[in-house]
Amino acid sequence: EPEVTQTPSHQVTQMGQEVILRCVPISNHLYFYWYRQILGQKVEFLVSFYNNEISEKSEIFDDQFSVERPDGSNFTLKIRSTKLEDSAMYFCARDRVQETQYFGPGTRLLVL
Amino acid sequence: GENVEQHPSTLSVQEGDSAVIKCTYSDSASNYFPWYKQELGKRPQLIIDIRSNVGEKKDQRIAVTLNKTAKHFSLHITETQPEDSAVYFCAASNDYKLSFGAGTTVTVRA
Numbered sequence: 194e195p196e197v198t199q200t201p202s203h204q205v206t207q208m209g210q211e212v213i214l215r216c217v218p219i220s221n222h223l224y225f226y227w228y229r230q231i232l233g234q235k236v237e238f239l240v241s242f243y244n245n246e247i248s249e250k251s252e253i254f255d256d257q258f259s260v261e262r263p264d265g266s267n268f269t270l271k272i273r274s275t276k277l278e279d280s281a282m283y284f285c286a287r288d289r290v291q292e293t294q295y296f297g298p299g300t301r302l303l304v305l
Numbered sequence: 306g307e308n309v310e311q312h313p314s315t316l317s318v319q320e321g322d323s324a325v326i327k328c329t330y331s332d333s334a335s336n337y338f339p340w341y342k343q344e345l346g347k348r349p350q351l352i353i354d355i356r357s358n359v360g361e362k363k364d365q366r367i368a369v370t371l372n373k374t375a376k377h378f379s380l381h382i383t384e385t386q387p388e389d390s391a392v393y394f395c396a397a398s399n400d401y402k403l404s405f406g407a408g409t410t411v412t413v414r415a
Contacts, residue, residue, distance in 0.1 A: 235405045235408055237405070248401070292337045292398050
């Protein structure tokens with residue numbers, strides 16, 4: 194059973210369009226993370242979110258990206274104007290104990 | 306930032322043999338080192354982790370060792386089985402942000 198669920202499981206979009214990826218925790222957690230994995234490559238950190246604020250972000254997480262927890266439950270990653278190179282698997286993760294991070298099932302994003 | 310190197314990139318072993326994957330990290334402040342297993346099309350799954358105050362940890366057929374002085378850590382899988390075939394990633398963290406290695410594709414030959 195996944196520690197978090199993610200929707201959608203797959204998303205196909207046109208270049209320049211906005212996408213919103215969602216992460217729904219099973220229970221209450223304070224720390225959330227977004228990672229991405231381009232096909233065949235390693236997992237890369239995007240952003241960490243603690244207590245409704247960004248705590249750290251990577252160089253990848255530029256102005257095109259934003260994160261929110263709009264309703265206090267769902268945790269969203271928005272890409273404002275998608276580029277071809279944004280095509281990847283996007284994983285939400287949360288921690289249970291200290292830094293032990295468990296990944297959600299992921300959203301496969303394809304930008305055409 | 307943290308840089309994690311992982312070797313080898315591919316590893317083929319006979320069923321029943323052992324597999325060893327090695328990682329090095331650059332940031333001496335890193336204090337948490339998890340290992341993830343990823344099957345094709347699936348999410349990374351945490352299989353074992355170790356913290357900097359421990360030198361070795363074992364869980365059934367899987368063990369991890371950490372050498373903080375040399376800044377390297379290793380995953381050992383004994384008595385490999387076909388279901389161990391997957392991509393394995395090491396990672397390092399000192400601030401809740403995981404930096405991953407490039408991954409090792411392990412193939413267990415029956």
